[in-house]
Amino acid sequence: MDPTEIEFIAEGEHISIIPSFSIESVIHLISGDFGPFRAGFPQIVPLWLAVYLKQRRSCQIIQPDWMNVELLEEKKEEEKNSRYFTKMPSKHYMEISNILLDVSCDDIQFSNEIRTIIKDIWDIRISKLRTSVDAFIKMGGRHAQLTHLTQLEINSIRPLLPDAFNALQKLNKRDVVDHEDSALITDTFSMSARNEPSTSQTFQQDSVDITASLSGSQQSGLG
Amino acid sequence: MLWEEDGAGADDDVLSPDELVGLLTEGWMNERLSPELMNHLGEYADCMMEQVSQMEENLQQLEKSDIRRGIHRFELQRMQFLLNNYLRTRVDKIEMNAVKVLEEDDAIGGCLLSDGERKFANEYVKHCNKLLSSVTSKIPAYAGEFKLQDAMLEPDLDTPVFIKVKKESTVLIPDYGEGREEEVVLEEDTQHILPYQCVFHLLKNGDIQLI
């Protein structure tokens, strides 16, 4: 998936805004009913709508509760000290903070600190993820639990993880060939050079030949 | 009034618009992330397209300066993005293995493809065969016969997928040549990575969501 597609999903999350306009009736959007809007009074809307209005200077976005320096610092410590992935305050924390810090930086208190802490949390989690992915591949795992990972984080290991997994599966699987073709190579598979003479040209005696009889006429050329 | 609660589409009695959005979004994610073609959500997609065109019509009634016009229009763009992306993903998958897809669709009574997609798939196969025969007719017979199906790409159903569990269940991961089977309990609200093959029956039931 593309990050923009994940952003699309994240934009469905609800957020509070303070509109600078008024609409008396409820707006019946396909995604739900919102309003009525009264200038100066908080209202919950989907994130995409909040961004739309903010870009038209028609509202102020209220900082989500979890975008708070102390809370995030605590989260960061928790994440650092835990072997596993901790639950994030929002399952789209990176997407939402990225969007808000971009379009409504002025509405966010301590935006620089928040930006830094969130990036730090992201980096810690991604680094843990990398280690987990490596272990998963090395151990030939087929299953793992990864609750608390967010979609953007999961997406960061696509396509590498599925591709590597598939490549290993393919290398591991014995493809079916015709029976007569299954033993065309008749070397000994030497463990190391120490048991064999230095040349790798040695091959089995003629007596370990294929048992199937040769076809009638001997051919000395192709076709 | 911009919105008629009991408007066009039989599904409106059963499904509210926001439920429709939720279903389509989930269906879109599943389609994006699964290696094989899923059963079509044609009914819902059609319903959404109806909502979209209905809404566009209604918007004409609003004044250009009305802020609601811009809001609704923007939402329509989002819905259109969702639909387009969904349909385009499906078309790509159909092209990969049109012959098999048509067979499967037939086998399950037409649930796999929408009418438009079926028509597309048939046309596509026809054109591919035409192209192929223009080439293979020039290859001597002893080189062997070549069918269109050989050129088609079959999805690897063992590819790992990330899932979110909606309803608790247990799956069995078969022995992949390492001599061990594994039973895994999928608890509600947990997330896992597993071979697609092990969980696609849960996906079809709606017990899990691909993420």
Next chain:
Amino acid sequence: MLPWRNCKKHYFSIEEILASQEKVPCTFRRTANQLGILDPSAEDGIIQKGAVVDIPLWLAKTLARPNHGLVKMQLPKIYKDVYRDSLVADASVVDLYKMSKFFYSFGKQLSDYDEANSKELRNLLTETFKNRFRQLMAWVQNMGVEEVITEKLDTLERKLLIDGRNAQNRLNNWLSNRVETIQAADMVMNHSKKRKFSDLEV
């Protein structure tokens, strides 16, 4: 478009076809009078019984079939002896591309024709891949790495690297398009990582 790698083996897989072009040492069991074309050093276009010639796998397997029995295939040396030892010792520093452009794919195809050693050969392939994976993942996520590093990767690994990097680029772009400072941070990280990698290069 679904990437080809998510698909089962198929007839037109370019990588499989090219991999089957890799050469296998073959010992001629009988004199072949008209096959001189296979061996540039053959006098008068005749290949003598006992001669060892490198023949592409796709052809070699046909000639080795019981109904012809013209040649006996051997495992190419890159999957044996000192080469194998070097992979077992530390796969991540080995130049796989030099050993074979299609080390994994070729090895896999060979294993299908070698019943006795199939498991060991496939084991060698999978262990090599697993041991090199961590480094590959690091290179996917760090953009500023120089070309010379990718020279040691075989074709399969290069494909993984390219696809992985494309996705990483999209993510980085998305992250930085939103927030200005992240771009600088990435550059700084890559700059210092670049120096570390040059320590590895021999």
